[in-house]
Amino acid sequence: MNDSELDSNQRAAVLATEGAVVIAAGPGTGKTRVFAHRVAHLIRDRGVKPREILAVSFTRSAASEMRERIAALLPDADLSDLWVETCHAAALRILRAEKHPFPELAIAEEEQRLELLADIVPRGEAKAWLEELRGSKQRLEWPQDEASQRYQEALRQRGLADFDDLFLFVLRLFDERPEVLERWRGRFRHIIMDEFQDTSLAQYRFISRLAGKDFCVIGDPDQSIYGFANDGGSAERFEPFTQFAKDRPDRRTLALSENYRSQGIILDAAQQVIARNPTRLPRQLRARLERGMPIDISGHQSDRQEAEMVVRRIESLLGGASRFTVDTGWARDEADSRSYGLSDIAILYRLNAQARRFELALERIGLPYMTYGKKTKKDGREVLAEEDLEDFRDNERAAPSLVHPAGESITLMTVHRAKGLEFPVVFLTGCEDGILPYRREGDDSPSPEEERRLFYVGMTRAGSRLLISYARKRFLFGKTLALEPSPFVADIEDELRRLEKSEALPRKQPKNKQPELF
Amino acid sequence: MRFIADLHIHSKYSRACSPALEPGPLYRWSQLKGITVLGTGDFTHPGWFSMLQEQLVPAEPGLFQLKPELARQQDRNVPASCRAAARFLLEAEISCIYKRDGKVRKVHHLVFAPSFEAAARIGASLGKIGNIRSDGRPILGLDSRDLLRIVREASPEAYLVPAHAWTPHFAVFGSESGFDSLEECFGDLVGEIFAVETGLSSDPPMNWRLSALDRVALISNSDAHSPEKLGREANLFDCELSYGAVFSAIRGRYPKWFLKTLEFFPEEGKYHVDGHRKCEVRLEPEETIRRKGLCPSCGRPVTVGVLHRVEKLADRKKGKKPSGAADFEHLIPLKEIIGQALRVGAGSVRVDALYHRLLARFSNEFHILRELPAKDLEKEGFPLLALALDRMRKGEVTLQPGFDGEYGVISLLAKKDFSHQDQLALF
Numbered sequence: 017m018n019d020s021e022l023d024s025n026q027r028a029a030v031l032a033t034e035g036a037v038v039i040a041a042g043p044g045t046g047k048t049r050v051f052a053h054r055v056a057h058l059i060r061d062r063g064v065k066p067r068e069i070l071a072v073s074f075t076r077s078a079a080s081e082m083r084e085r086i087a088a089l090l091p092d093a094d095l096s097d098l099w100v101e102t103c104h105a106a107a108l109r110i111l112r113a114e115k116h117p118f119p120e121l122a123i124a125e126e127e128q129r130l131e132l133l134a135d136i137v138p139r140g141e142a143k144a145w146l147e148e149l150r151g152s153k154q155r156l157e158w159p160q161d162e163a164s165q166r167y168q169e170a171l172r173q174r175g176l177a178d179f180d181d182l183f184l185f186v187l188r189l190f191d192e193r194p195e196v197l198e199r200w201r202g203r204f205r206h207i208i209m210d211e212f213q214d215t216s217l218a219q220y221r222f223i224s225r226l227a228g229k230d231f232c233v234i235g236d237p238d239q240s241i242y243g244f245a246n247d248g249g250s251a252e253r254f255e256p257f258t259q260f261a262k263d264r265p266d267r268r269t270l271a272l273s274e275n276y277r278s279q280g281i282i283l284d285a286a287q288q289v290i291a292r293n294p295t296r297l298p299r300q301l302r303a304r305l306e307r308g309m310p311i312d313i314s315g316h317q318s319d320r321q322e323a324e325m326v327v328r329r330i331e332s333l334l335g336g337a338s339r340f341t342v343d344t345g346w347a348r349d350e351a352d353s354r355s356y357g358l359s360d361i362a363i364l365y366r367l368n369a370q371a372r373r374f375e376l377a378l379e380r381i382g383l384p385y386m387t388y389g390k391k392t393k394k395d396g397r398e399v400l401a402e403e404d405l406e407d408f409r410d411n412e413r414a415a416p417s418l419v420h421p422a423g424e425s426i427t428l429m430t431v432h433r434a435k436g437l438e439f440p441v442v443f444l445t446g447c448e449d450g451i452l453p454y455r456r457e458g459d460d461s462p463s464p465e466e467e468r469r470l471f472y473v474g475m476t477r478a479g480s481r482l483l484i485s486y487a488r489k490r491f492l493f494g495k496t497l498a499l500e501p502s503p504f505v506a507d508i509e510d511e512l513r514r515l516e517k518s519e520a521l522p523r524k525q526p527k528n529k530q531p532e533l534f
Numbered sequence: 535m536r537f538i539a540d541l542h543i544h545s546k547y548s549r550a551c552s553p554a555l556e557p558g559p560l561y562r563w564s565q566l567k568g569i570t571v572l573g574t575g576d577f578t579h580p581g582w583f584s585m586l587q588e589q590l591v592p593a594e595p596g597l598f599q600l601k602p603e604l605a606r607q608q609d610r611n612v613p614a615s616c617r618a619a620a621r622f623l624l625e626a627e628i629s630c631i632y633k634r635d636g637k638v639r640k641v642h643h644l645v646f647a648p649s650f651e652a653a654a655r656i657g658a659s660l661g662k663i664g665n666i667r668s669d670g671r672p673i674l675g676l677d678s679r680d681l682l683r684i685v686r687e688a689s690p691e692a693y694l695v696p697a698h699a700w701t702p703h704f705a706v707f708g709s710e711s712g713f714d715s716l717e718e719c720f721g722d723l724v725g726e727i728f729a730v731e732t733g734l735s736s737d738p739p740m741n742w743r744l745s746a747l748d749r750v751a752l753i754s755n756s757d758a759h760s761p762e763k764l765g766r767e768a769n770l771f772d773c774e775l776s777y778g779a780v781f782s783a784i785r786g787r788y789p790k791w792f793l794k795t796l797e798f799f800p801e802e803g804k805y806h807v808d809g810h811r812k813c814e815v816r817l818e819p820e821e822t823i824r825r826k827g828l829c830p831s832c833g834r835p836v837t838v839g840v841l842h843r844v845e846k847l848a849d850r851k852k853g854k855k856p857s858g859a860a861d862f863e864h865l866i867p868l869k870e871i872i873g874q875a876l877r878v879g880a881g882s883v884r885v886d887a888l889y890h891r892l893l894a895r896f897s898n899e900f901h902i903l904r905e906l907p908a909k910d911l912e913k914e915g916f917p918l919l920a921l922a923l924d925r926m927r928k929g930e931v932t933l934q935p936g937f938d939g940e941y942g943v944i945s946l947l948a949k950k951d952f953s954h955q956d957q958l959a960l961f
Contacts, residue, residue, distance in 0.1 A: 334631065335638065335710065336703055355711065357633035358675045382549070382668035384631075384675045423663040424632050424675030 022046075022053060029270045030054045032232075033062060033206070036264035038257070039234040042301045043286075043476035044277025044438065047234055051210055052082060054232070055098070056089035058206055067097035070204040072223060074211035076102055078436060082210075099204075103219040107182040114196055116189045117172070124176040132170040136163050153180035156187065156218050183218035190225055201226055208232045211436070213240035217254040224263060233260060237297075238290050241432060241470045243463060253463075275301045277438050279308025282482045285508045286475040292507055293465050305479075310514040312483040313505060319446070319490040323373035326443050326485065327381055330361055330426065333441055333481070334383075356481075358384055362427040362439040364474050366452040369492055370445065371428050384425040388433055431474040442478035447471075447486045448499035471504045484508075535775055537570035538796070538900055540768040541625055542644055542697060542731060542755030545576040545585075548670030552760035557589040557622070561600040562608040563761040564620035568898030569768060571597065571780065573625030573755065576670030577653045578645075578660055587650060590622055596648040596691070596777020597621040613894035623777055624653045627697055627757075628660070629673045629704065630681055640711040641678050641719065642671070642697040642704045644731060644755075645685050648777050652689035659684045678706070682723050693781060694726070698733030698757060700740075700840040701805050705733070707847065709838035714847060715746055728785045729753050734767060735803025735840040735936065738795060738862045739855075743848035748856040751784045754795035765900065766867055768796045769860075787858040794861035796900070800840070801935040802866070802942040807839045809937035816937045819845050837938040866926050866944055868892070868899045874947050875918040922946040 022030060026046050029039045030053045041047035055071055058064040071086075073079035083100040087093075099106060111121050124132070133142045149167070152159050159165070171177060177185065190197040207227045209215065212235030215223075224231070235257070243253050261267065275283050280303035287301060312329075316322040335355030363374050368389050378385045427439065431452075446452060452474075453467030475482060486501045546555040555575070564572050576582045590598040599621055600608070609617065624647040631640045647653035660666050660681075664674040674681070678696075685694045696706035696716075703710045706719050713719040716727055729751040732741055738752050754767035773779040773791040783791035800806055809816040813831035819842035829836045872888050873880035895914065896902050903923070911920040925931060925946045936942030 335640070355638045357638045358631055359633065379665065379668050382665055382673050384664040384673060422676065422680065425664070 022049070023274055025270070025272050025274060026050050029272060030057050032268060032270055033058060033230060035229060036267035037232040038260065038267050038269040039232065039272065040236065040269060041234055041272040042236055042275060043239065044275040045272035045301070046276060047210070047272065048082065048085065050272065051208060051234060052085040052089060054208060055086050059090060059093055064206055065097070066093065066095050068203060068205045069098055070106065070207045070226065071098070071100040072103055072106060072207070072209040073100060074102065074214060074436065076105070078210065103222065104179065104182055107186045107222055110200060111182065111185055111189070114189060117185055118175050120175050122176055123179055124171060128176065129178070133167060136166050150180050153178065153184060154216060154218055156184060156221060158184060183222045186222055187225065197225065201228055206230045208234065210234050212256050213237050214242040215256040220256055220259060231264070238469055239435065239473050241435060241466060241473055243466050271299065273299070273301050274304050276304050277479055278303060278476060279305045279480055281308050281310055281512050282475065282478050285311055285512045286472055288509060289475065289504050289507045290468065290472040293468050295465065309481060311508065311512055313513045314485045315501065316485060316487045317489065319373050319487045322445060322485050322487045323377040326363060326374065326445060327377040327383070329483065330383065331381065333361065334358070356441050357424060358426050359424040360440040362429065362434065362441070362477065363443045363445060364429060364431050364434050364477065365446045366431060366454055368430060374428055378426065384423055385428055386425040388427070388429040431470050434477050435473055438477050438479060440479040441481040442474070443483045443485065444474045445485050446490070447484050447502040447505050448490065449502050450497070450499055451490065452502050452504070468504060471502070536770070536772045537775060538568055538765065538768050538770055539571035539780060540569050540756050540765045541573040541623065541646070541753065542627065543573050543575040543758040543764060544627070545574070545579065545582045545670050547576050547579045547582045550759060551670070554761050557586065557600055558604055558608050559761050561605060561620050562612055563764050565612045565616045565618050566893055566898055567765040568900030569765045570619060570775070571621045571623050572764065574622050575625060575627070577624045577626040577647065578628070578657045578666045578672055579670040580667055582670055583653065583657060593621050594776045597623055597775065615896060616893055616898045621775070623780070624650070627671045628681060629671055630676050630678050631673055632675050632677050634677065638711055639713070640704050641706050643678060643681060644695040644697045646693045646695070646781070648689060648691040652692050655688040656685060656692065659688065678719050679721050679723055682720055682726055686726055691778065691781070695729045695731055695753065696727070697731050699730040700733050700736045700843055702837050702839065702843070706730070707843060709843045731755055733803065733840070734798045735800050735805045736844065737797045737800045737864070738859065739852065740800060740841070740844045742854060742856055742859065743844060743850055743852065745849050751787045751792065752795060752860065753784060754797055767798055770794045770796060787860070789858060789860060792860045794863055797862050797864050799864050799866065799931060799933060799944050801933040802944050803840065804936045804939050804941050805837070805839045806841055806935040806942055807937045808836050808842050809839070810836050811938040811940050816935070839937055863904070864929060865903050866946070868903055871919065871922050871926065871946060874945065875916070875922055877952070918947065918951065921951060
């Protein structure tokens with residue numbers, strides 16, 4: 017399907033421009049296409065001016081890609097007044113336009129924040145203290161304690177704001193000066209918001225205040241994987257779709273249910289996994305692609321062996337990366353007889369700490385790869401929420417790739433970071449109980465339902481080949497863990513999978529040895 | 535002066551290559567083989583680059599030689615009959631794996647540099663793009679055209695030549711992941727391509743069947759993975775001994791400077807005809823076409839060899855030699871010939887002993903293969919060897935072509951050649 021074509025569900029979603037609309041869009045159903053066409057339709061067919069539209073994307077890279085797609089659909093339109101922004105960027109633009117709370121508002125960098133805190137909070141506690149502060153800001157509460165007030169004052173004196181202050185500022189501005197809110201609300205007659213399932217309370221409050229009659233949200237509750245980041249530590253989890261239903265009882269819900277990304281078997285397996293989430297409303301996606309290859313599921317003795325086998329498999333998917341692999345028959349024949357390129361392949365994992373093994377194995381062969389995200393060497397207990405959050409903020413801030421290499425490479429990233437991306441070949445690795453789903457001692461483990469959604473997000477990144485692996489032993493955060501396969505893996509029915517024994521490195525067998533035993 | 539150059543080898547830092555591939559042994563083997571100018575291989579590898587810098591010193595412009603004290607050590611193991619000047623020329627091979635027009639392309643290219651400075655610039659540019667530390671022949675996700683641009687920007691005298699242009703898996707015209715033309719591969723920069731390396735499985739007459747290649751020179755090199763394989767293909771020049779002169783000769787395709795290439799019988803190459811090694815199926819191109827490209831044993835597509843691929847892209851019949859094209863000569867490695875005469879494997883100890891004896895008695899391997907009168911061998915007591923050599927020179931050989939990674943077999947001697955007396959005469 018080329019970009020100008022729409023299926024009937026997509027067309028209905030594009031044309032439903034009046035009132036409050038929920039577009040429930042499963043993975044690979046053409047959400048971005050619908051979003052872009054909706055904006056184009058408003059401008060081209062409904063006489064809406066570009067300046068009257070606010071299009072909200074989840075990441076900066078998504079926003080810039082969206083802008084390009086809209087521009088491609090409207091080659092002759094002047095789109096300089098069209099806002100295609102992340103929530104944070106939209107808030108910042110409004111604040112800057114209103115010169116509130118000060119004329120040249122800038123966002124404080126991590127180092128600046130720590131520097132300001134030097135006199136306020138003992139050094140070792142600064143990060144934890146900031147996390148707490150962030151939580152309260154996420155709940156839209158201005159912190160009242162003395163240290164926080166001193167910190168906010170220090171920011172103010174330098175014309176700085178925390179990333180999380182933006183929504184507090186803008187909502188305060190709307191409260192204090194209703195005419196300002198009216199002006200902006202009068203301007204943005206059409207608001208469209210993407211990745212709605214991962215909207216935080218603060219973001220939602222901000223956008224819904226701006227929204228008038230025509231307000232469209234697009235998203236997939238099954239792909240909500242940032243609940244922990246958005247609840248601000250409050251006991252009750254903010255559920256954007258539920259809140260939207262309460263606020264806009266007049267809403268219409270349209271579903272996109274034709275999946276154009278994944279082959280049938282992959283999509284079926286993903287749905288078998290997600291269907292087990294107890295609070296999920298039943299819904300079904302239909303694959304538009306062929307059934308495809310069964311899902312490879314392989315168990316390994318150790319994380320090291322898992323990495324070696326993944327890399328060997330990559331070599332055969334590439335159709336042999338070197339003469340050595342081709343001539344020695346090391347590269348096995350892949351049943352789909354298709355060769356994939358480096359950039360078609362992603363290795364996904366739950367924790368950034370899992371990347372190193374893959375990097376070492378790829379280095380040995382000399383295959384180009386790019387690891388996205390930070391590496392952390394701390395105790396796993398503190399690291400997890402922090403690094404998921406890091407992925408979350410990077411997603412908010414910029415493209416997942418901060419550096420663009422000139423060459424193609426294999427992608428290494430966490431499942432969190434892979435949100436919104438797709439690859440013909442996905443290795444979903446470290447699928448062990450305790451890793452994915454991740455569990456910590458004590459009761460601060462991530463929600464099992466959210467972990468299941470994360471697994472689902474990982475699976476649905478794959479177009480043609482999904483290869484799931486787990487290890488019995490894993491060295492992580494200074495400890496060797498004995499692990500069982502993830503319960504999610506067992507939810508994939510046998511007909512859709514091909515179980516693979518972990519292969520030992522090929523050894524020369526005496527040729528005349530007959531398999532008489534069998 | 536007349537000299538032989540082998541411009542594509544590897545170092546010990548390349549995957550699956552011999553640990554003996556260090557400057558000293560390369561210097562020694564150049565002399566045993568009769569090679570005057572040898573590519574260094576792998577100059578993009580930081581470890582190899584510094585080893586070259588430590589052990590080589592400048593010689594003629596753009597060429598390098600082993601430091602005298604190191605050369606003296608090596609010369610102890612070079613018979614006087616073979617002692618000669620041996621030079622190095624900075625060379626590397628890059629494996630580009632990338633997608634173009636929705637297809638995966640895997641293409642190997644040779645890169646040449648006139649100085650350590652230029653080589654360092656190329657290394658630095660490539661190091662920013664990918665990993666050049668793991669493998670002497672680095673794999674980069676880089677478009678061939680972009681690699682060409684990087685090379686040409688590093689120095690006006692730095693050049694790129696597509697390597698073993700016809701091998702199925704890793705070549706510019708490869709059947710599995712290549713292109714149908716140089717234009718398709720290099721786009722607007724195609725004018726910078728002035729030569730292609732023909733590879734072991736193709737020889738010049740096969741390449742002459744593509745008029746599109748009339749404008750480029752055809753060069754031949756060993757792509758050696760161990761010192762003993764040096765010079766199994768090479769180029770014969772008659773020009774000044776310098777980097778500039780070698781590339782002028784190639785670029786200008788001056789028949790007086792670039793005399794000829796020294797070639798394998800292409801049937802001996804690993805990818806001459808089609809087939810499936812695992813299924814032990816060898817197919818001539820016509821047979822493959824009749825079977826619609828599928829293996830009669832396993833039913834999957836066979837690896838399409840060089841002969842077939844040439845046939846597919848060719849636009850004229852056999853027999854025409856384009857003007858300006860260098861001549862060529864088919865050779866067989868001396869150890870293989872000895873092995874056939876002794877009726878033992880070319881890698882055996884006996885072959886090795888006789889090989890070195892012949893070198894010490896006569897001269898380097900190329901001299902024996904190309905110039906030594908066969909009757910001198912006979913006089914020396916090697917009538918079967920003399921017979922085999924004579925047949926090689928006349929092209930009187932029996933061929934079992936290579937396919938899907940399996941070397942072909944070239945037979946020079948038949949059963950009837952081995953009489954009792956001849957056997958005795960060998961010892």
